[in-house]
Each structure stands twice: as C-alpha cells, then as structure tokens.
C-alpha cells in the first residue's frame with residue numbers, strides 16, 4: 001500500500017504544482033493514506049459483490065489489484081523481496097477469505113432457517129435475527145455479509161502489510177538502540193552564556209528530537225539495517241567509493257549545531273529546527289573520490305529513491321556539511337534518516353538534507369534533476385534570512401505595561417546581525433539579540449515594549465551580518481522559500 005502511495009506521489013504530474021506543494025506537508029500524507037484505504041475498501045466491497053454474482057469474479061478483482069500493487073512496488077527504487085512478496089501474500093489471503101465468506105454466505109442463503117450465527121459474532125447474530133423476523137429472502141442480511149466479507153478482506157490485506165513493515169522496523173529500532181556512537185574528534189563549540197532566552201512560551205534553543213519537524217515523501221519510514229548499509233560515491237569522480245557504516249564511524253567525526261529549515265516553512269511557521277549533529281564532513285569523502293572538473297552538483301539519493309541536488313561548491317567549501325549519524329547525542333531517529341543523512345548549513349532541506357542516504361552522484365545541474373525540481377521548485381535553494389515572533393502568542397491577550405516579545409531569527413552560514421520590531425508600522429526598535437551558537441544556527445532575541453490597552457500589529461525584521469535585511473515582500477513558499485515579515489496581532493488588556 002505504501003508502494004502504491006509512493007508511486008502515486010511520484011506520478012503526480014509536474015504541472016499539478018499545488019499538489020506537489022501540499023505533499024511537502026505532513027497532514028496531506030494522512031489524507032493520501034485515508035484516500036487509499038477508502039479505495040481499497042471500495043475495491044474489496046466490489047470484489048465481494050461480483051464474487052457473489054459470479055464465482056471467481058471477485059477473486060479476479062483482487063488479482064488485478066494485487067498486480068497493480070506489484071507494478072507499484074517494482075517501479076519503486078527500493079525493491080526488496082519483502083516488498084514483492086507483500087502483494088502476493090495479501091492477495092492470497094484476500095482471495096481465500098473471500099471464497100470462504102462467500103461459501104458461508106451461499107450456504108446461508110440456501111437454508112435461511114439453519115445456523116445460529118454464533119460463529120460470526122454478536123453483530124451478525126443480531127442482523128440475522130432482525131431479518132428472520134421479516135421472513136422470506138433476506139437481502140439486508142446478504143448486503144450486511146457482503147460488507148462484512150469486504151471488511152474482513154481489507155483488514156487481512158492491511159494487517160499483512162502493516163505486520164511486514166512493523167517487523168522490519170522493530171528489528172532496526174533494536175539495532176539503533178544497541179548502537180554506541182563514537183565521540184567527536186572535533187567537538188561542537190560550547191553554547192555561549194545567554195544564548196537561550198528564557199521567556200515563557202519560547203521554543204528551546206536546541207530542538208529535542210521528538211519535537212523536531214519531519215518532512216519527507218516517505219509514507220512508511222524506511223528501516224535500513226546499519227549492518228548492511230553502504231554509501232556509494234558515483235558519477236564524475238576519479239575513484240568510485242563504497243563506504244560502510246563501520247568505516248564511516250571509524251572516521252574522525254565532527255559535531256556541530258546546525259539549524260535546518262524546510263522550503264515550505266511559511267513566514268512565522270514551525271518547519272525549522274536546531275540540533276547538534278554528529279558526522280563526517282562530506283568534503284572529506286568527496287576529496288577521496290576526486291570530483292572531475294566540470295561537475296557542479298551532487299545528486300544525493302535515499303534508499304526510497306528520493307533525490308536532492310546540492311551545489312558541489314557548497315559540499316566542498318569550508319562549511320560543515322555532514323554525513324550525519326547522530327542527532328542531539330543519539331543515533332538519528334528513524335524518521336530523521338537513520339542510519340545516515342546529509343545536513344548542509346545554509347540550504348533548505350529539499351536540496352540538501354537527504355535522509356536514509358545511499359548514494360552521492362557527482363554530476364551537473366545540466367544533466368541531472370532532483371526530485372522536487374520538475375514539481376515546481378527551484379533547482380537551488382539557499383535558506384532565506386528570516387525571523388519569527390514566538391512570544392506573545394498571536395491573538396493571546398496580554399496585560400498593559402511593558403509587554404515582552406521574544407523569538408528567533410536565522411541567516412544560516414552568514415549569521416544574524418540585528419533584529420528589530422515595529423508596532424503599527426512605526427519606527428523599527430532594536431531587540432536584544434542573544435549570542436548565537438554559530439553562524440549556522442538560529443539566534444534568539446527579546447524586547448520589552450510599553451503598550452497601553454488596545455489592538456496592535458507587531459512585525460519583526462532580521463538583518464544578517466553582511467548588513468542584508470530580510471526581504472519585506474510577501475512571497476509564497478514556492479518556488480524557493482517564503483519571504484515577508486512575520487506579523488502578529490496583539491490584544492492588550494487594561
């Protein structure tokens with residue numbers, strides 16, 4: 001089912017831009033899954049109905065659906081024996097169940113007076129009794145049983161799929177729990193005193209793993225075995241390289257705080273987080289491979305075939321672009337790319353932060369296209385300087401007097417120079433900027449403003465360390481990131 005979903009996602013025509021945009025979000029994944037469950041339920045019901053009319057017709061419906069599932073699995077990049085077996089097993093279970101239930105139903109229909117319904121449960125027994133009191137042919141009961149048969153078939157199919165995936169994920173979770181990451185050779189710089197502004201309602205400076213936003217196209221989280229994981233460096237290189245997880249852990253590792261953000265983050269949104277990442281600098285791996293002249297892009301690929309295109313220059317300059325294995329002192333959580341992902345300071349996730357990483361292909365922007373590029377998103381995605389007001393919460397009333405404002409600002413890899421607020425489009429007032437952990441992380445800020453009772457509009461603006469203010473013009477997230485000032489309404493009570 002997830003393979004079908006994945007194929008659906010991939011098949012979205014690039015022209016259907018809004019669709020693709022929506023899929024950056026996580027809630028839409030639920031909508032897609034719900035839609036698929038409904039389709040499967042409808043198909044199962046259809047199988048039940050036609051099987052009743054004609055023997056094996058319903059079995060045929062299931063077979064066609066299973067073949068569609070198989071086709072979907074085979075067109076996915078990650079074809080595992082399990083994934084191929086799933087449609088077969090599910091179809092077989094569905095067919096056997098359907099035949100059994102239809103036989104039971106037909107036996108009933110030919111002798112309506114026999115059978116007490118005890119072996120099909122409470123609800124069915126009730127239904128049977130009700131029909132019997134009406135006497136004659138029980139179409140209501142038949143319809144009920146058809147739905148029951150269909151429901152059972154759906155449950156069987158869904159159950160097999162879920163069990164196969166859960167079994168795999170549980171094993172990998174155990175492997176992750178057992179894993180002990182080595183200490184960093186180059187430790188993360190200490191967090192400066194005062195970097196964390198302690199105001200009620202502020203987000204923590206370091207985002208805990210469980211609260212870290214999650215964005216990807218994966219309907220089920222890939223469960224990769226670190227024991228068999230390998231990263232291949234291919235394409236325009238002097239030497240192709242294959243690196244195992246053990247080899248990666250044996251490298252001198254670097255630990256850094258880096259704030260990553262999603263291109264779909266709206267102004268004021270929460271698709272951004274700051275973590276302490278442990279990994280090996282990508283530039284060192286690329287240096288071993290030796291990129292050929294003319295190459296200008298690295299196409300990174302995940303186990304499920306998703307790709308990001310990152311400028312080669314960004315991965316080879318002095319910034320700490322990492323092949324990350326650790327997040328806030330633990331192995332990467334499965335949802336955040338276990339066992340290995342990319343983390344690149346200064347670029348949106350869709351062009352850099354490949355989770356469940358399996359390949360780095362050195363290539364060119366002219367010859368290769370990453371996943372989101374034909375779907376309405378820019379091939380290049382540097383993070384735009386931005387800022388957010390977290391305190392007070394928009395629309396939450398506050399008391400007149402000195403009202404405390406607080407929030408974050410980021411200009412990854414350049415650093416924040418200043419943050420200002422303005423009330424009702426008045427003059428900009430400088431906020432108190434806390435020291436940043438590094439140029440690659442967000443900074444926190446706060447400012448008390450005296451306000452008398454009334455309604456106010458408050459805006460925030462960040463300026464980077466090069467003196468570039470953030471863009472005032474309101475632009476949507478597509479094609480390369482939203483701009484505009486985060487604006488909140490404040491209701492000041494006497």
Ligand SMILES: Nc1nc2c(c(=O)[nH]1)N[C@H]1C(S)=C(S)[C@@H](COP(=O)(O)O)O[C@H]1N2
Nearest residue numbers: 213214215216217262302306349350353355
């Ligand atoms: N394999 C894979 N990696 C991916 C994606 C994806 O869809 N598949 N999405 C990217 C996007 S758009 C973002 S914003 C970041 C989000 O990383 P996170 O979920 O760890 O916050 O992952 C990136 N890496």
Ligand SMILES: [Mo]
Nearest residue numbers: 262263349350
């Ligand atoms: Mo993203």
